[in-house]
Amino acid sequence: MKPRIALIAHDKKKDDIIALAAEYVDFLRGCRLSATGTTGGRLANELGLTIERMHSGPFGGDLQIGAKLVEGEIDAVVFLRDPMTPQPHEPDINALVRACDVHNIPCATNVSTGRLVLSQLMLLARKK
Numbered sequence: 237m238k239p240r241i242a243l244i245a246h247d248k249k250k251d252d253i254i255a256l257a258a259e260y261v262d263f264l265r266g267c268r269l270s271a272t273g274t275t276g277g278r279l280a281n282e283l284g285l286t287i288e289r290m291h292s293g294p295f296g297g298d299l300q301i302g303a304k305l306v307e308g309e310i311d312a313v314v315f316l317r318d319p320m321t322p323q324p325h326e327p328d329i330n331a332l333v334r335a336c337d338v339h340n341i342p343c344a345t346n347v348s349t350g351r352l353v354l355s356q357l358m359l360l361a362r363k364k
């Protein structure tokens with residue numbers, strides 16, 4: 237089965253997630269991707285990725301990704317949070333990260349960890 241990956245970034249981290257996704261774009265093309273609204277729009281427009289786009293984060297997108305994850309439909313999350321800017325939907329953000337911990341789903345919250353997670357998923361996918 238194709239790896240199912242959720243990609244999310246706060247506004248000041250969006251350039252970072254585009255750059256990160258660009259590094260792995262060939263692998264990501266073979267994955268089933270979901271994203272919050274604005275992040276997904278940029279990934280689709282700038283990298284040509286096919287993505288299931290949820291609502292924007294402040295309008296419930298993190299919760300939608302969390303619900304998919306709870307249903308067993310997400311294998312890994314790359315969520316580049318902005319640690320320097322308060323977010324109006326902080327409870328939703330915490331709920332998604334908590335859901336990852338509850339269900340033991342890898343959740344990369346910075347670029348370095350994102351690289352480790354995507355590299356490993358890529359290796360595992362090659363072995364299959």
Ligand SMILES: O=C(CO)COP(=O)(O)O
Binds near residue numbers: 244274297298
């Ligand atoms: O706010 C977000 C995650 O908490 C991201 O939402 P957008 O991708 O719609 O900007």
